Amino acid sequence: MVLSGLSPRGDLVRAAVLGLLGTRGASSRADIARMLRVSPATVTQTTKELLQRELITELRSVPSTGGRPAILLGLVRAAGGAIGAKVTADHVAIVSVDLDGTVRTSRSVPFDPSAPAALEALSGILRDAVAAHDGHLLGVGVGLPGAVDAQASGLVDAPTLGWGRLPVGRRLRDALGVPVLVDNDVNTLAAAQIVYGNGREHPSFMVVTIGLGVGCAIVQQGSVSRGAHGGAGEIGHIPVSADGPPCGCGNTGCLEAYVGEAGLVATAARTGAIGQRGTIDTLSRAARAGKPAALEVYRDAGRLLGRTLAGVVHTVDPGLVVLMGEGVRDWEFWETGFEESFRQRLMPARRGIRCLVESWTEDQWAVGAASLVLASPFDAAATGAQGELVRARLQTAPEVDR
Amino acid sequence: MVLSGLSPRGDLVRAAVLGLLGTRGASSRADIARMLRVSPATVTQTTKELLQRELITELRSVPSTGGRPAILLGLVRAAGGAIGAKVTADHVAIVSVDLDGTVRTSRSVPFDPSAPAALEALSGILRDAVAAHDGHLLGVGVGLPGAVDAQASGLVDAPTLGWGRLPVGRRLRDALGVPVLVDNDVNTLAAAQIVYGNGREHPSFMVVTIGLGVGCAIVQQGSVSRGAHGGAGEIGHIPVSADGPPCGCGNTGCLEAYVGEAGLVATAARTGAIGQRGTIDTLSRAARAGKPAALEVYRDAGRLLGRTLAGVVHTVDPGLVVLMGEGVRDWEFWETGFEESFRQRLMPARRGIRCLVESWTEDQWAVGAASLVLASPFDAAATGAQGELVRARLQTAPEVDR
DNA sequence: GCCACTTTGTTCGAGACTAAATTTAGTGAG
DNA sequence: CTCACTAAATTTAGTCTCGAACAAAGTGGC
Missing domain, CATH: 3.30.420.40 (ATPase, nucleotide binding domain)
Structure with a gap:
């Protein structure tokens, strides 16, 4: 029995504000407070700090609707992007996306999951993608057709790939040196829906x-x-x-x-x-x-x-059924x-x-995997240590990486 | 999109400590910290206050297992009980239970949910039970065969009772003057499992x-x-x-x-x-x-x-399937x-x-309903305003009520 | 222009919780 | 008995968030 509703939050709000400005675009403080369900006071505090650190900036004011006009806040620069990879029985689809979900690059690499060194091959493919990524990389999301035991271990059971209790998460993390989030492929589509799609209303x-x-x-x-x-x-x-x-x-x-x-x-x-x-x-x-x-x-x-x-x-x-695939x-x-x-x-x-x-495009699976990374600022509990790493990277100045 | 993992906790821990000591019996501070997943510091603070208010007391020390011996904490007196009611198509089963789950009284009253004033009749039945309850009453839990939209409204859809969008929760609250928690009957059994049963391990x-x-x-x-x-x-x-x-x-x-x-x-x-x-x-x-x-x-x-x-x-x-009924x-x-x-x-x-x-006894449904109340100290998010009321009552000195 | 009203944003004080260091009180080996 | 070790409990110095009161900046009626 765990006290639900009580969990370490770290500085979740800071990351969430950045994530929200990235995924939704410029928003006022009041909007941020409403969307994240935190108090206006907290938003003021958080944005004050982010303004000082020059991660965000005040844009224009929007016309009043009968009250004090809102001041839109926006990210100072591209706060980062993510790489998403979908693993299938014969290939790996990889995309590189911006914080707002736009796909920058998309490609597909042949892959044999049943090969003895399949995990090394996957590491290699992703390492290339990480190297090729231009700009601040928040993390890598991986979706695969199987059950991922816990985000912490990234232990994968995927019969269709011939993988049984394979520590995909840990191995990729060791190999890539960036936060890696692994989950079931359909779950990654759901993550995308939460951040960009129908989950915003449902x-x-x-x-x-x-x-x-x-x-x-x-x-x-x-x-x-x-x-x-x-x-x-x-x-x-x-x-x-x-x-x-x-x-x-x-x-x-x-x-x-x-x-x-x-x-x-x-x-x-x-x-x-x-x-x-x-x-x-x-x-x-x-x-x-x-x-x-x-x-x-x-x-x-x-x-x-x-x-x-x-x-x-x-x-x-x-409350809704979304059909994809x-x-x-x-x-x-x-x-x-x-x-x-x-x-x-x-x-x-x-x-x-x-x-x-939903209309379907070929790279949607991989975009979903990337959303795993982009959703982590909003979900403290689920993403665990890797999510914390993503949140930390979200707050490091992008230019350091360039 | 809501920032999950971030929710108002209010004064959750204080209530949870009392609830834990009630449902589990005497425990050491370290145990409480582990079970509730809060820091030892918090438990020290919380228990200090509860000790001062004489709601709990230090019992004996338990033999050391190689370190400083733990001091068991226990409730000063019965912190309260709850009433549970299961509504069916032809009767209402009512129990009155102690904080540790022991059934004190159990009875069954004929009931016709299709009668025009069914809700008034139910109010009356429960009012009698509240009046007959001996000691500090934390709240009333009601389980019924149907869907309860949200705890806040207590809006019930129960085709087998002939109830459609009936504001059971609100009406009972108005009539009883104590916290009332309404939920689907099977959900109440699950609540009981969480507090007393297999949910402790799963x-x-x-x-x-x-x-x-x-x-x-x-x-x-x-x-x-x-x-x-x-x-x-x-x-x-x-x-x-x-x-x-x-x-x-x-x-x-x-x-x-x-x-x-x-x-x-x-x-x-x-x-x-x-x-x-x-x-x-x-x-x-x-x-x-x-x-x-x-x-x-x-x-x-x-x-x-x-x-x-x-x-x-x-x-x-x-992780487990529990068969009941x-x-x-x-x-x-x-x-x-x-x-x-x-x-x-x-x-x-x-x-x-x-x-x-699970072995089955006749009053188990009603005990489940009562567990709704007894589980609320551990679940901030789900139980809403009524749960908060229960938590508040848990901390009022019982003798005031007598 | 003035006033009522609305909405945004800020300040301040307080509460809840935590991590880390520290104290306390035992066990067990030699 | 002393010393190393362990686990429990406490103290300290924070961090995070919120509520409430308030200030700011508009609209619209008159």
Whole structure:
């Protein structure tokens, strides 16, 4: 039993102010106080110090709305950027982003996670990215398809990569010399939503990804819910039928085995929607061409996803569901089946829940990973020691690094 | 976006020390510091004040274990008790408990939630209980089968009671004049587990109840996860089949429709395990008598529950599952089906999760509700203004009330 | 121009908590 | 008995944040 609501805060507010000005742009002191839920007095104190240290500056005043006009505060210079990397079974996608989330560079490097020295290879790839990064680097965020036990250890269980209890966090930290935050890939998307996306209006929501697999991140009260071993949100392995196709996890009848990429393709091949050697792209094109059998594959997948997600919504009670992942590009084909099944299966009280489909770009996974770093100024509890390092770096003068 | 990890703590520690000494019994300052995760300095300060105010006292020293011997601190007198009430569709169960969880009185009053003045009737019942309470009363906890939007408003949605957006919390507060905490009934069981039960060792766990319905409470990092509208944990309405029996929620094929009490009885009647006018007790007796058809009903229910819970475990990643509710009395009959199905459906990484079956007594629901009050000294964030009132009352000298 | 009102931002004092150093009170080895 | 060691408790000198009162800088009605 821990006294919740009581945790060491360090100088969280200082970092949060800088983070807020970076991610949201110029804001008044009163706005900062409201957004961070701290008292105006604290903001005055904090900004006074940051002004003295010339990390922030007073910009123009904004016209009054009936009271004293607000003075906008802004960062003196780019307070820093972050590197984000998404690890997959065959490549690592890397982006370098600014504090406001704009992507500066984006690239992809082949990667074999099953190689004996995979971790060394990953270190190397990231070391290059760190070296190539221009400007003040706050840290590196890494997202991967698996459970990350605790941020402190960065211990990773990722069956699809063939990684079991691999101390990814610690090893990368040792190799890179900058703060490294590691988390489940879907959780990183949620972190991005918290800082830049729908999380700004919704304290509790869910991110659901469709693509190779099916994933989910649960955000409660503004922070990502990780479960006892960092494995929360594994909805891809919810059993949806008594028997069913085999799944990569070793069981049969998992949701993912039906509506994950491989499952879709297998179903499509079986029903003749695509040929025996067809791929997800073949299926997508067939659907786009209006081929009924292909449309039916997606519609069935939508139904099954809808039914299962209804159960997850009942369990978690999110205020919003955000759909992401490669698969949403074909969402129009999932949608009819999904909506029909999802809404119908929800309890009446939940039936009105909003489902938002985000447009998807290739580097979104990596941007999410970078958001892990950019979100850490706002989340003292979750990010642990590495987050503290990020917060410390946020306050060091950028020019020192240049 | 809120600065998590930063919340007003008020005078949390003082109340938490009193709460800890009440719920755990005498402890040394060092123990208190470790358990509450505050610094020893704080405990020294806090206890000094509480000693001066004669709320606590130094008991004996315990033998040294190689260092300075610890001095046990204890409450000077019973710091107070709480009243817990569980509201059901036909009665209200009420207990009065001491700070250490011992039940002092326990009774049950008929109640009709669908009556026009149901809330007034409930107020009256509780007013009587408050009047009858002997000693210092910290507050009243109320558990009911439904979603409680926010502790602040105490706005209740409880379809099985026929209550929709009913301001139970506010109305009871106005009527009773003592702090009133309202929550979902399963959440109250979780609160009890946090303070007295398995939550002491597990920061993240799940309580699953079987009985009239099927419920679930999710505890993450030591506090109950309530979702966006206080409706988290409604696993009874997870759809488990494409069609299926109708459920009270209006849908068909909900888990509860199969393994809730009514579902079990209906299945049993259909398969001939019991007669057409049989009840859950008939079924239970038939199983106890070894009647194969009855055993099969339970086994099937266990299988379905196991399969569904596997999905919930994948979603939530709890460190432990605690099974409670009236239904666990017959758990021996569920067990074979459950274990087989649950373990098999779990991902290999989760397969080792512990499932604990708590023994069940009739007043446990009400004791849970009372725990809501007794847990509030430890949980600043969740309990809001009412929790603050409880903490304040904890520090007022009991004799003033007598 | 004056006054009521609104909103922003500041000052000040106080409270809660902490880290670090220190004191206290024991154990156990020689 | 003395000395090294350990763990508990305390003291000290802070840091962080807040509430409350107040000052500042506008709007809008008259």
